[in-house]
Amino acid sequence: MAEASTLVLGATGAHGRHVLDALVARVTRPETITAAGRNQSRLGELASAGFSTAAVDLSDSVGVTELVAGHSDIVSSVVLEREVTYQPVTPQELQAALINTGMDGGLASFLVSLDETIAAGAFARVGDDLSRLLGRPTTGLVEGLTAGAQGLTAG
Incomplete structure (x- = not known):
């Protein structure tokens, strides 16, 4: 195979x-x-x-x-119902792509730093901190993305 x-x-x-x-x-x-x-x-x-x-x-x-x-x-197929292609990029390429969409450079830099922090595992701890802070159960990734996608198509 x-x-x-x-x-x-x-x-x-x-x-x-x-x-x-x-x-x-x-x-x-x-x-x-x-x-x-x-x-x-x-x-x-x-x-x-x-x-x-x-x-x-x-x-x-x-x-x-x-x-x-x-x-x-x-x-x-879960959220977008269309093809999504993964393309690995360097932090510099990500920042340039974000800025090319019209994003402010400071925000792009912040998001790239956040992405690097996530990739390093800084947020890998699983706990109920967010649920306690919100006072309700958290929404899973798929549910959140699906709701967001539906909001975009409805508007």
Whole structure:
């Protein structure tokens, strides 16, 4: 089996099925795609169809990080319902890209510093500090991004 280079997150869900079909229709060989999701039964079906598979929950940041690291293209069917390509960039390239979008240089510099701090693991501690501060349960990444994306399309 060829090494998978495209990762489809949420592949076992309704949108993921369409993303996989679209990739295969574009002559992407199933063995070059890792279909990632939570539904074990569906992952078995995808493996039988020739896809590489990975059981992962998006709330498992370590598992997702390890999975993402091995792929050149990341497709997030969970939130955007369109292809997303991962491209590693240096901090300098990130800052230049942010400024090229019209962002203030000071803000771009702050965000790059924050990104470097996150990459170094400074925020890897898991706790209930934020929930206690907010006085309510926190919103997960997928739920927050989905709500944000829906807000953009509604407005």
